[in-house]
Amino acid sequence: MLRPLVRLIWPAVLLLALAAPAAAQSQSFGTVDFDKLSAEAAGWLSSLLAINTTNPPGNELAAAKFISEILQKEGIYAEVIESTPGRGIVIARLRAGAVPDPARALLLLGHTDVVGVDRAKWTAEPFGGTVKDGYVWGRGAIDDKGRLVATLAAFIALKRAGVRLGRDVIFLAEADEEEGGEAGIEFAVRNHWDKIAAGFALNEGGRMFVKDGKVVYVGVQASEKVPVNIEVIASGPAGHASIPRGDNPVVHLAAAVAKIGAYDAPVQLNSVTRRYFEQMATLEDAELAKWTRALLDQPERLQHAAKKLSEANPVWNAMLRNTVAPTMLRAGVRSNVIPSEARATMNIRLLPGESAQKLVEDLKKIVNDPQVRIEIATSLRPTAPPSSLDTDFYRAIEQVTPAFFSGAIVVPQMSTWATDSAQLRLRNVQAYGIIPFPLTEEEIARMHSDDERLPLAAFRKGVEYSYRVIEAFVRAK
Numbered sequence: 443m444l445r446p447l448v449r450l451i452w453p454a455v456l457l458l459a460l461a462a463p464a465a466a467q468s469q470s471f472g473t474v475d476f477d478k479l480s481a482e483a484a485g486w487l488s489s490l491l492a493i494n495t496t497n498p499p500g501n502e503l504a505a506a507k508f509i510s511e512i513l514q515k516e517g518i519y520a521e522v523i524e525s526t527p528g529r530g531i532v533i534a535r536l537r538a539g540a541v542p543d544p545a546r547a548l549l550l551l552g553h554t555d556v557v558g559v560d561r562a563k564w565t566a567e568p569f570g571g572t573v574k575d576g577y578v579w580g581r582g583a584i585d586d587k588g589r590l591v592a593t594l595a596a597f598i599a600l601k602r603a604g605v606r607l608g609r610d611v612i613f614l615a616e617a618d619e620e621e622g623g624e625a626g627i628e629f630a631v632r633n634h635w636d637k638i639a640a641g642f643a644l645n646e647g648g649r650m651f652v653k654d655g656k657v658v659y660v661g662v663q664a665s666e667k668v669p670v671n672i673e674v675i676a677s678g679p680a681g682h683a684s685i686p687r688g689d690n691p692v693v694h695l696a697a698a699v700a701k702i703g704a705y706d707a708p709v710q711l712n713s714v715t716r717r718y719f720e721q722m723a724t725l726e727d728a729e730l731a732k733w734t735r736a737l738l739d740q741p742e743r744l745q746h747a748a749k750k751l752s753e754a755n756p757v758w759n760a761m762l763r764n765t766v767a768p769t770m771l772r773a774g775v776r777s778n779v780i781p782s783e784a785r786a787t788m789n790i791r792l793l794p795g796e797s798a799q800k801l802v803e804d805l806k807k808i809v810n811d812p813q814v815r816i817e818i819a820t821s822l823r824p825t826a827p828p829s830s831l832d833t834d835f836y837r838a839i840e841q842v843t844p845a846f847f848s849g850a851i852v853v854p855q856m857s858t859w860a861t862d863s864a865q866l867r868l869r870n871v872q873a874y875g876i877i878p879f880p881l882t883e884e885e886i887a888r889m890h891s892d893d894e895r896l897p898l899a900a901f902r903k904g905v906e907y908s909y910r911v912i913e914a915f916v917r918a919k
């Protein structure tokens with residue numbers, strides 16, 4: 443997805459790789475045997491993938507019960523809570539002391555629901571959890587069951603290794619992430635906040651970039667855009683198609699869609715995207731690095747720089763501004779009838795803190811047609827401030843990452859997609875999103891697609907990396 447070029451980084455990568463401590467290559471860390479742990483966790487993942495939690499309807503209660511059984515076997519109390527019939531979450535906690543301090547606590551979370559499958563396009567059973575050819579196959583292997591299980595393994599390893607904790611560690615497997623979170627994160631935050639209250643969280647949402655088998659950077663999601671749907675509606679008199687008129691709603695809607703499609707909202711940077719582009723400037727080739735620096739430091743060249751970067755990478759375009767994507771068109775009932783109404787659904791992605799109403803006002807001016815009105819549909823996701831990049835947890839990630847992945851840097855990201863972290867950030871939680879698995883672009887693209895599968899070697903890495911990041915932050919100092 444992201445297309446950084448890495449020529450500039452290689453000398454630095456090599457130096458850091460040579461200087462990396464021998465521990466980074468060893469198989470165990472402290473008293474944890476990661477080969478053994480990840481083999482065991484791969485078994486859990488396989489079983490979890492075999493529980494069909496396609497959302498809708500979800501059926502996450504079965505997954506929550508399965509996870510709670512794993513925790514109970516470890517002597518960790520796990521509470522399964524049904525949110526709506528057949529759906530639910532599981533919560534467990536490792537205590538640092540007798541009196542909990544929610545502001546210090548770390549919440550580890552992930553979702554058990556998955557998106558649907560197009561069975562005909564799969565070469566393995568999507569709900570089988572099959573292990574073959576070095577992969578574990580199944581819907582959710584990457585998003586999000588694989589990461590959830592890697593996190594679960596790290597959580598259990600903390601307990602097994604008897605790590606002395608400086609803060610409580612809470613594990614939450616939640617539901618309904620793929621359909622807005624009403625039966626998952628919304629339910630958990632609204633009704634059971636006392637059980638999950640934390641100052642910090644580790645969730646999904648980031649991206650790791652791998653090139654030629656090496657991790658170049660680990661993207662840590664610290665903010666996210668907010669999806670909002672709008673309806674653009676053209677109306678006019680219905681009539682016989684044999685007598686065309688200038689007020690035909692189909693014609694007016696088409697013109698409005700074309701105008702909105704060509705619209706670029708103003709460029710805006712926030713704390714997360716600014717740091718992201720600063721980091722990218724160190725990874726890109728000379729030409730893109732030049733435009734990245736112009737974007738950050740030369741206000742008079744900002745627009746031109748943004749244009750160059752947006753042309754180079756559509757993801758960057760989406761990170762720099764509010765976007766509007768027309769996605770559905772509806773009009774007409776008969777080929778010989780001019781309809782009285784034509785509609786377009788458009789998906790807006792707002793920068794955090796931006797108002798949909800304000801953007802719609804701008805769109806109305808651009809469309810400038812009294813026959814066309816724009817309505818805002820209810821938003822499923824809240825807007826939340828970015829997580830701070832100046833926290834002990836973020837610094838722990840920055841510290842662990844280059845040692846573990848041979849010189850890889852940490853890059854903060856604002857995802858263009860929504861996650862459950864927004865609800866947490868609204869409660870003052872410094873939430874960060876990571877995919878701990880070193881996956882190629884081709885591998886990561888199978889998320890939400892056909893034949894989703896996770897390489898066991900990447901899973902093994904992800905289990906250890908998750909443990910190291912979490913352990914570095916929660917161990918009593």
Ligand SMILES: [Zn+2]
Binds near residue numbers: 553585586619646
């Ligand atoms: Zn997900």
